[in-house]
Amino acid sequence: MTADIRPVTRALLSVSDKTGLVPFATALVAHGVELVSTGGTAKAIADAGLPVKDVSELTGFPEMMDGRVKTLHPKVHGGILAIRADKGHQASLAEHAIAPIDLVVVNLYPFEATVARKADFEETIENIDIGGPSMIRGAAKNHNDVAVVVEAADYEAVLAEIAAHGGTTLPLRRKLAQKAYARTAAYDAAISNWFARELKEEAPAFRAFSGKLIEALRYGENPHQSAAFYASDEIRPGVATARQVQGKQLSYNNINDTDAAFEAVAEFHPARTAAVVIVKHANPCGVAEGASLEEAYAKALACDPVSAFGGIIAVNRTLDAASARAMVEIFTEVIVAPDATDEAIAVVAAKKNLRLLLTGGLPDPRAGGLTVKTVAGGLLVQGRDNASxxxxxxxxxxxxxxxxxxxxxxxxxxxxxxxxxxxxxxxxxxxxxxxxxxxxxxxxxxxxxxxxxxxxxxxxxxxxxxxxxxxxxxxxxxxxxxxxxxxxxxxxxxxxxxxxxxxxxxxxxxxxxxxxxxxxxxxxxxxxx
Missing domain, CATH: 3.40.140.20 (AICAR transformylase, duplication domain)
Known part of the structure; x- marks a missing residue:
């Protein structure tokens, strides 16, 4: 075993999202890893017939205060934070009968999901995780010896290294540590921004924003600029939440223009009228209402047929075949719609490079929220223009x-x-x-x-x-x-x-x-x- 590989003999698992938990735990046990767990996670592992030690057995203390206190204990954090090559740390472990923990697997209480379903204040507070972030940050700090996993997507990479090397490598542990700190930062950002909204604090002393990677992009506005697309914690139908039915990868400019088009078309309520917006370089070049999407598209296109070439088309209703047939007559980069009929999808499919995005709904033009723009050394933050x-x-x-x-x-x-x-x-x-x-x-x-x-x-x-x-x-x-x-x-x-x-x-x-x-x-x- 090379110097940077650390064996995994004991793992602590505590997850609210149990996707892939049992297969992962089964594989760990097969590799001779002792499992320590908490509450519902321990029950799920035990119900699968796997050996697991409850964290209360490790600490000598039961979970208390409705589960608020269970992992905040030296027997947990000492096992995570002990530096394996430090003789003093090893002596402390031996003196206090603390067993090292080599792998920490934690995903946090579902705070963002609790906010999204509009839970009341007290329930939302109870979904703020304390022990989880503490374990994650401790393991990430001690990544020289400990691997930390914060989402099920990384289970396979950890198991692959254990199978290949009998432990985890330093490059993987560092990569996992970076993700761990980003996850706790995003979690804290969600909490602090929720608090600011609840308190109606428009300019809090500190403001944090976060995002989860959707995909790395080929480049930014220009080929010499790097770029990536992230999802925020805002619940708003649009390009970030859309399902791409077909077409090549979206570019940075495609995403920017598609957002502009879809936000604009959302101004027109679908129950009142059919509406189409055509955008080029983030500006509408044609907008129209009509009795049908086909009629609205013809009117919008007539405004500036030259600029519409290579543009983005947004519609406010389910895309139908007649409209789709009209739209594919000229070169178009993206069509974005709340939904589309099977026949319309088949029509668009004939243009293999044309991206079709379905969002499942329209954003509310009257809804609040924040917009953010970077300036040198700072951020400009403002409320969304929601005047109708x-x-x-x-x-x-x-x-x-x-x-x-x-x-x-x-x-x-x-x-x-x-x-x-x-x-x-x-x-x-x-x-x-x-x-x-x-x-x-x-x-x-x-x-x-x-x-x-x-x-x-x-x-x-x-x-x-x-x-x-x-x-x-x-x-x-x-x-x-x-x-x-x-x-x-x-x-x-x-x-x-x-x-x-x-x-x-x-x-x-x-x-x-x-x-x-x-x-x-x-x-x-x-x-x-």
Whole structure:
């Protein structure tokens, strides 16, 4: 046995998730490993007919205080933390009759699952593990001698090394130790963030975030950047929770764009309307509502068929075959939907590289939560923009009020503006975008670009008039000057929705009145950077 291999003669197992436990324990016993365990884990092992020593036999103390105290004892932690090559440590083990523990297998009380099912405060507190993290951290610290396992996915690797070497190697123990510390960090992050929510503490003194690896990615935004995709503890349907039915591996940019598309389409409740969002480089290039997904897709595609090539398509209802057939006519990277019919799946399957993601539901656009952005040396944390166009109290500020048709389109356009990079201008007509200006430094430039793209789309459709004639226009933030609004007038818009709040609001309102526009203020801004 080489110097870095440590034999496994005794293992302590204490798991809430018992997946694979009995086969693992059976294999350990077959290798001559003595098993020590606690509570339900010990019972599961014993019920399988395997020899197991209850931890109370090891410590000489029974479990107490409803199981809160069972492993917090020198007979446990001494066996884990003793350095095998330290004569003083070995003397202490001998003096106090402490048996070394070579393998610690612990997964923690299901705190995250308890929060997810909305348990009450006291039950949630009881699902905070104390002894488990202590054993995990102790074993990870002493990884030179002790192996620590925090998830069933690593059982096979441990057994393979025991079978091959009669013990565990230092590289494996170090890898397991790193995962162990990451797991306890994620666990503590979940607890601290839950506490902050319960206390309504919006800016706690320390803020921790965590993630569990979904997959390593080929690269990041560019080929020279490394990247990986992690799942957070937020319960929200989307790309992180989706089932990939087919297609090649998602890229970093695919994931980012798919998230943008699916969050945008969730603004449209499926019980009210069918909706389709087409995204390119994180910005919608076409959004529409319709009586069916097929109709909505045709309207969304008409907005900017050039940008839609190689884009992401998100739908708010079960993908049907007719819609799928229309969508596969042009090159598309991803289709994401709550669900899909078997016939639709078969249609998409003909395009082997096209990714089809099914999420099982839509995210709630009104739900709270946090978004995080890194800056040099820090994190910017904010609440999600969960303002809904349906809930806004619109204030008519012009002499002319919008017609019912205009008002419907205004709410639609402002709903879309929430998901387009600032500065944002959206032209919409008949519940479809007809021009989108995104991410410009000047709002008037966004208005002009959106109008130009609408002209291009009209030419592609063989129309003589721009799509923006008779449209409405939405701005994600106020017009600081009348020039942006006048650009919309030139494009043929008849009504405007904007937050208001500029020092020059009166100027802008006067310009709208002079042009015969109807304009409403929302009082809500949708900056998106």
């Amino acid at each position: 166009a349906d809930d806004l109290d619109l204030k008519v500020v012009t002499k002319r009020a919008p017609t019912d048709r205009e008002l419907t389109d205004l709410r639609f356009a402002f709903r879309v503006a929430k998901h387009v990079k600032s500065n944002t201008i959206i032209y919409a007509k008949d519940l479809a975008t007809v021009g989108i200006g995104a991410g410009q430094m000047s709002r008037v430039d966004s208005a002009r670009i959106a109008a130009r793209k609408a002209l291009d789309a009209a030419e592609a459709l063989g129309l003589k008039e721009p799509l923006t004639k008779g449209s409405v226009v939405a701005s994600d933030a106020f017009f600081p000057f009348a020039d942006g609004l006048l650009a919309a007038v030139e494009a043929g818009a008849t009504a405007v929705i904007q937050p208001g709040g500029s020092m020059r609001d009166n100027e802008v309102i006067a310009a709208a009145d002079a042009a015969g526009l109807a304009m409403v203020f929302t009082g809500v801004r949708h900056f998106r950077h």
